[in-house]
Amino acid sequence: MTQTVFAPWDDPNEKPLIRFQNVTKRFGEFVAIDDLTLDIFEKEFFALLGPSGCGKTTMMRMLAGFESISEGRIELSGKDIGHVPPNKRAVNMMFQSYALFPHLSVWDNIAFGLRRDRKSKSEIDARVDEMLKLTRLEKFGRRKPHQISGGQRQRVALARSLAKAPKLLLLDEPLGALDKKLRQDTQFELMDIQESTGTTFVIVTHDQEEAMTVASRVAVMDEGRIIQVSTPANIYEYPNSVYVADFIGDVNIIDATATPTGENTYALNWIDGQPPITAETKTTFSTGQKAHLAIRPEKIRISTEKPDDAANALQGKVLDIAYLGNLSTYHVQLPGGQVIKAQTANTRRIARRDITWEDPVWISWSATAGVLLEH
Amino acid sequence: MKRMSWFNVTSLTLGFAFLYLPMIILVIYSFNASKLVTVWAGFSTRWYGELIQNEAFLDAAWVTIKVAVMSSTLATVLGTMAAYVLVRGGRFLGRTLFSGMIYAPLVMPEVITGLSLLLLFIGIGLDRGVLTIVLAHTTFSMCYVSVVVSSRLVTFDRSLEEAALDLGCSGWDAFRLVTLPIIAPAVISGWLLAFTLSLDDLVIASFTSGPSATTLPIKIFSAVRLGVSPEINALSTIMIAIVAIGVITASLVTKRNAIRAEADTRAAERAQA
Numbered sequence: 230m231t232q233t234v235f236a237p238w239d240d241p242n243e244k245p246l247i248r249f250q251n252v253t254k255r256f257g258e259f260v261a262i263d264d265l266t267l268d269i270f271e272k273e274f275f276a277l278l279g280p281s282g283c284g285k286t287t288m289m290r291m292l293a294g295f296e297s298i299s300e301g302r303i304e305l306s307g308k309d310i311g312h313v314p315p316n317k318r319a320v321n322m323m324f325q326s327y328a329l330f331p332h333l334s335v336w337d338n339i340a341f342g343l344r345r346d347r348k349s350k351s352e353i354d355a356r357v358d359e360m361l362k363l364t365r366l367e368k369f370g371r372r373k374p375h376q377i378s379g380g381q382r383q384r385v386a387l388a389r390s391l392a393k394a395p396k397l398l399l400l401d402e403p404l405g406a407l408d409k410k411l412r413q414d415t416q417f418e419l420m421d422i423q424e425s426t427g428t429t430f431v432i433v434t435h436d437q438e439e440a441m442t443v444a445s446r447v448a449v450m451d452e453g454r455i456i457q458v459s460t461p462a463n464i465y466e467y468p469n470s471v472y473v474a475d476f477i478g479d480v481n482i483i484d485a486t487a488t489p490t491g492e493n494t495y496a497l498n499w500i501d502g503q504p505p506i507t508a509e510t511k512t513t514f515s516t517g518q519k520a521h522l523a524i525r526p527e528k529i530r531i532s533t534e535k536p537d538d539a540a541n542a543l544q545g546k547v548l549d550i551a552y553l554g555n556l557s558t559y560h561v562q563l564p565g566g567q568v569i570k571a572q573t574a575n576t577r578r579i580a581r582r583d584i585t586w587e588d589p590v591w592i593s594w595s596a597t598a599g600v601l602l603e604h
Numbered sequence: 605m606k607r608m609s610w611f612n613v614t615s616l617t618l619g620f621a622f623l624y625l626p627m628i629i630l631v632i633y634s635f636n637a638s639k640l641v642t643v644w645a646g647f648s649t650r651w652y653g654e655l656i657q658n659e660a661f662l663d664a665a666w667v668t669i670k671v672a673v674m675s676s677t678l679a680t681v682l683g684t685m686a687a688y689v690l691v692r693g694g695r696f697l698g699r700t701l702f703s704g705m706i707y708a709p710l711v712m713p714e715v716i717t718g719l720s721l722l723l724l725f726i727g728i729g730l731d732r733g734v735l736t737i738v739l740a741h742t743t744f745s746m747c748y749v750s751v752v753v754s755s756r757l758v759t760f761d762r763s764l765e766e767a768a769l770d771l772g773c774s775g776w777d778a779f780r781l782v783t784l785p786i787i788a789p790a791v792i793s794g795w796l797l798a799f800t801l802s803l804d805d806l807v808i809a810s811f812t813s814g815p816s817a818t819t820l821p822i823k824i825f826s827a828v829r830l831g832v833s834p835e836i837n838a839l840s841t842i843m844i845a846i847v848a849i850g851v852i853t854a855s856l857v858t859k860r861n862a863i864r865a866e867a868d869t870r871a872a873e874r875a876q877a
Contacts, residue, residue, distance in 0.1 A: 279875070293764055315769045332785045341781075376868045395777035483804035 234446060236460075237270035244307065245398065246271045246429050247292065252301035254453075261287040263453035264301070274423050274430045276440035278476075279450035285433045287453075289399050292431065293322045306396065317343075319396040325402040327386035329374040335385050336370040342393045346471075352600055360388040363422060380411050387419075391426060402430040404439060416442045437477050443467070450471045465525075471602055476521040481529070481569050483522040487514035487601070495601065497522060501567040507540045510601040524599035526572035531559050532591050533583060539593035545569065547588045554575070559584065561592050634837035641832045653697065661839060664823040668803060671734060671819060675741035676798035682742065683749025683798075684791055690750070691757040709747045712743060717744055718812075725812065732778030732814030740812040741802040749794035756790035764838040796854075800847075 237243040245268035252304045254262040261284045275284040290296040293304060294315035302309050309320060319343070329338055339360050343353045361367050364384040369377055374385065383403065392396055403419070404412045420443050423430045434440050440447045441461040448458045449472075457469045468474035468501055471482055485497035485506065496505040499522075506522065514520055536542055548568060549560035550576075559571045571592050584590055608616075634652075640643030655661060690703050709717060723741045730736055768778035778841070784791070806821040813822060824836055 293766075293770060295769075315766070316774060320770075322762045322767070322770045324767055326761055326763050328761065328763040330764065330767075330782055330786075341768075343774035345777070373868070375865070389767075389771070490741060495688045 232601070238274070239267065239445065243270060243330040245269060245304075246273075246306060247431075248304040248307075249288075250302045250304070252291070252303060253293065253299050254284075254296060255299045255527075260266045261453055262291070263463075264279040265453070266381050266456060267448065267455060269429065269431060269459065270550050271429055272427055274432070274445045276418065276444035276447045277431065277433045277450060278437060278440040279435065280476075281435060283450040284453040285400060285435075285450050286374065288450075289322070289431065289433050292397065292511060293320055293399055294318050299534070300541040309539045320399065321393055321397075322399040322401065323386050323390040323403050325405060327374075327382050329382060329385055329389070329436055331374055334371050334373055334379065335366060338374065338385055338391045339392050340388065346393065353574060356392055363391070363425075368587070379406055380415065383407060383415065387422070391422070391428065394426075395428065397429045397431065400430060402434055403432065404436075405434075410438070413442075419443055441477070449476055451476075465593055467600060468523065470604055471521050471523065474602065479526050479570060479572075481526065483524070483567070483569075485520055485522060487518050487520040488516050489514065494596070495520070497601075500563075500567075503564065508594045508599055508601050512603065514601070514603075516602075521602045521604075522599045523602055524594060526558060526570040527556075528594055528598040529569065529571040530593050531571040531573060531584065532593070533560065533588070535591050536593045540596040542591050542593040543569075544589060544591055547590055549587055550584075552587065559590070561590060620734045631841045631844065634834065634841040636837075637835055639834065641834060641837070651834040652842075655835050655838045655842075658835065661823060661835070664818050664820045667734060667737075667817045668820040671737045671741060671809075671817075672799050672802040675745060676795050678702070678738065678742040679746035679749050679798040680795045683746040683794060684753050684787075685751040686746070687754035687757055688783075689756050691760075699850055699868060706747055706750055708743045710751070714744070714805075714807040718808040721808065731816075732812060733816045736812045736814070737809055737817065737819065740808050741798075741805060744805075744808060745798035745801045748797050749791075752794040752797060753790050756787050760787065767820045796850075798826060807823045 238389065246265075248270040249265050249267040252262055252265045253260065263284075264492060264577055265284075267290070277288060279285050287296060291298060294310070294313060294554075298311050302311055304474040305320070305537040330341065333341065336357055339357045340353050343356055348356075357370075358367075361370055364387055366381065366384055366388065369385075374382055377385070383406070388402070401420075404415050407415060414442070416439060416513070419430075423443075430443075432440070432443060441464075444461060446458060447461055447464050449456045449464065451472055457464060457473045459467075464473060464477055466476065474480045475482070483497070483499050483506065485499035487495045488505070490496045493509050493511060495508050495510065497508055497520060498505050506521055529537065530539070535544075543563055545563045547559055549563045555575060556572055557575055559573070561569050561571055563569060569592055633641060633644075635649065636645050637648035637650060658744055674752065690699070690706070693699065718740070719734075725732060725736050759855075760783070764782055766777050767783040769775070773781065804821065806825055809819045810822050810825075813819060816845055820839075824839065827833065827836055
């Protein structure tokens, strides 16, 4: 049995649902979106990820029609939507504050958009009931928004924005107001609903875990530009810059100068008086070029004895131990003063741990464990 | 219940006495059988009976109510529109000037407002009557409405309107179906405020009313100048009763809503737990 991987972005014949073409948005002097070009495909669950003020919300509001475009064009199914007002777009939005109408019942909130389309009563009834069922809110149809819990409000907002069966659903920090446990459950619910309705979802979030969990592709943004667009696994394993590596998950960055030692192999001089680090990469570096080695903490091994088989092994001293239950993170100080984080799974009981504060330890990793970055 | 200290009892008594003693005396004397206001001659409802017979007073009362309803409605529409533009219109040319000027009548001495309106009406040749009083009352009460409504609009979650647009509403539909129902309490209290202001007004009405239409405050004021009659006491008592009933009803409704909202919130919290 062959399983086709959902990856329309790799297919050059696939037409994108949304196309940003050199889009720029200015608020007075401030450039919120800077010459941005991006394709989003049908049935994608696309995440815009970045710190606050990076322009992700502005992008979403331009898609919804609440912000005009200063330069460039935005296409939906091949048509320019730059001048289409929000009420004429086949795009719906789920607001961060949910924006439920407080004077209407849950049922009327969901029916609101359908009524604007002058649908028949039986059609509206059927669609609202379907939406209530999808979001497991059958029992709450007659309640007012202030009579239900935060998690239920979130589902009403989702049901209301999906009721008109939009081509594209925009979700602005949809889970920001929920507590952690509920948020995790709701993430999976969102994915199920996205899959069962086949709607294209674009989600805005500053929570990298959330983006990684729900999205088919993630765009990491900074200062109005997209730094990298890729699948969650690619973003994590092959970040294209120190910014992305640092933004997604935990990472150690070692600054060094590169010297080629073979095909795709480099010796990295990171500090005087210490043996160089060996790293493999497909990127070409010239002799003496500045390079940054990014290594995830879980890819670094920690041991009391010097390992024989590792490509890189450095000795240091345990500065700190962060015990997280399932994992422990060791902060190891190297001779030059730099602190490297190494993470191990706690497969043993804590009482039997053999490394403690101030212990001299060896940290080691393979030549391919890290990513060598230019900037 | 805790016993109040002597200090608290004294200040409470003094406060209430200052507020209500004059009115209590007025109410008591409205039931005086004597024609002399200051001499008590036993209980009687005679003056209420005479009041009903007095056509001049009844006419004035009718004019007052007509003027109050019309001017407060007009002021509510205009004041709400002005508040909406000031809060939602974003930055436009002359916004600061406009928002400063809309509140000017709040601090303008009434005599000046009345006089300038009088000059205007004479200038454009408008005969003074119900219409001119309505226009004058609308002018000075719409700024109160716009203050009340704009303070509500400032705290109004803008994304509610955006959600309405997003779900297919035109701008007008979004206002009619979402904004207006939510700010309705503020609009209604603005209307009530304008209504009361119009009911009370003596100064502006005396400038803008004509021989064909006189409001109750003017009538009372001119009658009192000839000496306080027990009829006026009866009339004032009726007005106090109307206002008291209105205030008590409004506070009861508010309290009931607050209790219900609290119960709802608790029920929601239980459902969540």
